Amino acid sequence: MSVTDNGSLVKKPGLLIAAIVLGVILNPLNTTMITVALPAIQNDFQLTSKDIAWLISSYFIVSAIFMPLAGKLSDHYGRKKIYLIGLLLVSISSILAPLSSSMMFLLGMRTIQAIGTSALFPAGIGIVRTFIDKNQNRVIATLAVFATTSAAFGPTISGLLIEYAGWPVIFYVNLPIIIASAILTLVFIPNDSRIAGTPYVWDFIGIVLFGMLMTCWMVFLQSLENDFNLWTFILSIVTTLLFYFYEKKKRDPFINVVFLTKNPKISFVYLQYILITLVFFALILSMPTYLQKVIMLDSKSAGLMMLSISMFAMMMTPIATRWIEKVGFRIPLLCGAAIGILGVGLLFAFNQTSNLIWIFIVLAIIGVSNGALTIGTQNSLYAMVTKEQSGIASGLLQTSRFIGNILASSLYGLMFTSGVNDGNKNSIAIVLLIVSVLIIPGMLYITKKDKVSEKEN
Incomplete structure (x- = not known):
C-alpha cells in the first residue's frame, strides 16, 4: 500500500x-x-x-x-x-x-x-x-x-x-x-x-468526538475571560477521554492515537508547536492594542511596527533551514528557543515612554526566534514520518497551530480584561516567559540523538 x-x-x-x-x-x-x-x-x-x-x-x-x-x-x-x-x-x-x-x-x-x-x-x-x-x-x-x-x-x-x-x-x-x-x-x-x-472507511463517531472535544475546550478557554467554568472543564476532560479510548480501539481511526502514544517524540513536536504558536499569536493579538492605547500610535503606525515580528521571522526561515541542513535540528532549535526567552524577557524593558526603535528591536528579536522555531519544529516532524503519513501529519500540525491560537486568545482576554496598560502587558510577558522556558526541555527531547542525514527525506 x-x-x-x-x-x-x-x-x-x-x-x-x-x-x-x-x-x-x-x-x-x-x-x-x-x-x-x-x-x-x-x-x-x-x-x-x-x-x-x-x-x-x-x-x-x-x-x-x-x-x-x-x-x-x-x-x-x-x-x-x-x-x-x-x-x-x-x-x-x-x-x-x-x-x-x-x-x-x-x-x-x-x-x-x-x-x-x-x-x-x-x-x-x-x-x-x-x-x-x-x-x-x-x-x-x-x-x-x-x-x-x-x-x-x-x-x-x-x-x-x-x-x-x-x-x-x-x-x-x-x-x-x-x-x-x-x-x-x-x-x-x-x-x-x-x-x-x-x-476509505469513515470514522464518523471519531470525527464527531474530535469536533466535540475541540468545541468544548474552545468554549472553556474562552470562558476564562470571565471566570473558571468547572462544568465546561469537566465536559472537556470527559470528551477528550472518550475520544482517546474510542480511537484507541478503532482499526482505522480518524486520528491514530496509538501511533502518537507509541511515538512520543512526534506527540512532543505537536506540543512544542502549540507553545511556539501561543507565544507568537499572543503578541500578534496584544501588541497592536498596546501600541495604540498605551504608546498612542495610530493604527497604520502600529501595523507597521508589528511587521517587525513577521518580517524577521520570514527572513530567519531560510537561514534556519540551511543551518539545520548543515548541523541537524538540535543546535538551531535550542538557539531559537534561547533567543525567544531573551526577546520575551525584554518585553519588561519597555513602557509607554520608551523609544519606538527599541520596541521595534525587541519585537524583531522575537520574530527571529519564531522563524527558527517554526520551520525547525515543522521540518523535524516531517523527518520523523513517512511520505504516506505526511498529509495527516501536516494536518495535525496545523491543528496544533489553531490550539495555540485559542490559548493565545484566552490569554489576551484574561490579561486585558481590566484594561490595557504596562502592568497587564507585563502580566502577559510573565506567562509567555514561563512558556518560552518550557520550550527548552521539549526541544532537548525531540532532538535527542539527532543526526544529520546525508540525504534529504
Missing part, C-alpha cells in the same frame, strides 16, 4: 511549487484579513460582541477539525484531487459570502471557506513530499515563508481594500489567487495515485 511517488513526472517544479504556495496562503490570509472588517460587519448585521466572537471562533473550530481530516483523505484518495476540491470550496464561499443577508448565512460561508482552506495545506505538503525530491526541506521552508507573509500582511491588505470597497472585498480578493492556483495545479501537478486496497 503506497502512494505513487515519481519526481520525474514533474517537468517544471517551480510552477508546481507556485501552485501550492498560492493555495497555502489562503488559510492564514483569511484568518487575519477579517479582523479589520469586523467593525463594519458588526454594524451591517447589528451583531453583538458575542456574535463576532463566534464568527472568529467557528473558523478555528472548523479548521482544527478538517485539517487532519483533509490530510487523511488526501493520503488515501490522492493529494491533487483533495487540493482541487479545497480550491473549489473556497471559490464558492468567496463568491457567496459578500452576498450575505444574515449572520447565519455569512457564518455558513465562513465555515465552507474554513473547510476549503483546511484541505489546501495538508494536501499541498503531501504533493511536495510526493513529487519534489531535491531540496525538499527548502521547498517546505518556502511554503512557511509565504504563509507567514500572508498572515502578516492580511490586516494591512484588508484595511486598504475595505477603505475603498467595503468589507465584501476581503472575500473577492481570494478569487484571482484561486484561479491562478487552479490553472497551475491542473497543468503542472501530475495525478497521484490513491492508496490501493479497500475504500
Whole structure:
C-alpha cells in the first residue's frame, strides 16, 4: 500500500511549487484579513460582541477539525484531487459570502471557506513530499515563508481594500489567487495515485468526538475571560477521554492515537508547536492594542511596527533551514528557543515612554526566534514520518497551530480584561516567559540523538 511517488513526472517544479504556495496562503490570509472588517460587519448585521466572537471562533473550530481530516483523505484518495476540491470550496464561499443577508448565512460561508482552506495545506505538503525530491526541506521552508507573509500582511491588505470597497472585498480578493492556483495545479501537478486496497472507511463517531472535544475546550478557554467554568472543564476532560479510548480501539481511526502514544517524540513536536504558536499569536493579538492605547500610535503606525515580528521571522526561515541542513535540528532549535526567552524577557524593558526603535528591536528579536522555531519544529516532524503519513501529519500540525491560537486568545482576554496598560502587558510577558522556558526541555527531547542525514527525506 503506497502512494505513487515519481519526481520525474514533474517537468517544471517551480510552477508546481507556485501552485501550492498560492493555495497555502489562503488559510492564514483569511484568518487575519477579517479582523479589520469586523467593525463594519458588526454594524451591517447589528451583531453583538458575542456574535463576532463566534464568527472568529467557528473558523478555528472548523479548521482544527478538517485539517487532519483533509490530510487523511488526501493520503488515501490522492493529494491533487483533495487540493482541487479545497480550491473549489473556497471559490464558492468567496463568491457567496459578500452576498450575505444574515449572520447565519455569512457564518455558513465562513465555515465552507474554513473547510476549503483546511484541505489546501495538508494536501499541498503531501504533493511536495510526493513529487519534489531535491531540496525538499527548502521547498517546505518556502511554503512557511509565504504563509507567514500572508498572515502578516492580511490586516494591512484588508484595511486598504475595505477603505475603498467595503468589507465584501476581503472575500473577492481570494478569487484571482484561486484561479491562478487552479490553472497551475491542473497543468503542472501530475495525478497521484490513491492508496490501493479497500475504500476509505469513515470514522464518523471519531470525527464527531474530535469536533466535540475541540468545541468544548474552545468554549472553556474562552470562558476564562470571565471566570473558571468547572462544568465546561469537566465536559472537556470527559470528551477528550472518550475520544482517546474510542480511537484507541478503532482499526482505522480518524486520528491514530496509538501511533502518537507509541511515538512520543512526534506527540512532543505537536506540543512544542502549540507553545511556539501561543507565544507568537499572543503578541500578534496584544501588541497592536498596546501600541495604540498605551504608546498612542495610530493604527497604520502600529501595523507597521508589528511587521517587525513577521518580517524577521520570514527572513530567519531560510537561514534556519540551511543551518539545520548543515548541523541537524538540535543546535538551531535550542538557539531559537534561547533567543525567544531573551526577546520575551525584554518585553519588561519597555513602557509607554520608551523609544519606538527599541520596541521595534525587541519585537524583531522575537520574530527571529519564531522563524527558527517554526520551520525547525515543522521540518523535524516531517523527518520523523513517512511520505504516506505526511498529509495527516501536516494536518495535525496545523491543528496544533489553531490550539495555540485559542490559548493565545484566552490569554489576551484574561490579561486585558481590566484594561490595557504596562502592568497587564507585563502580566502577559510573565506567562509567555514561563512558556518560552518550557520550550527548552521539549526541544532537548525531540532532538535527542539527532543526526544529520546525508540525504534529504
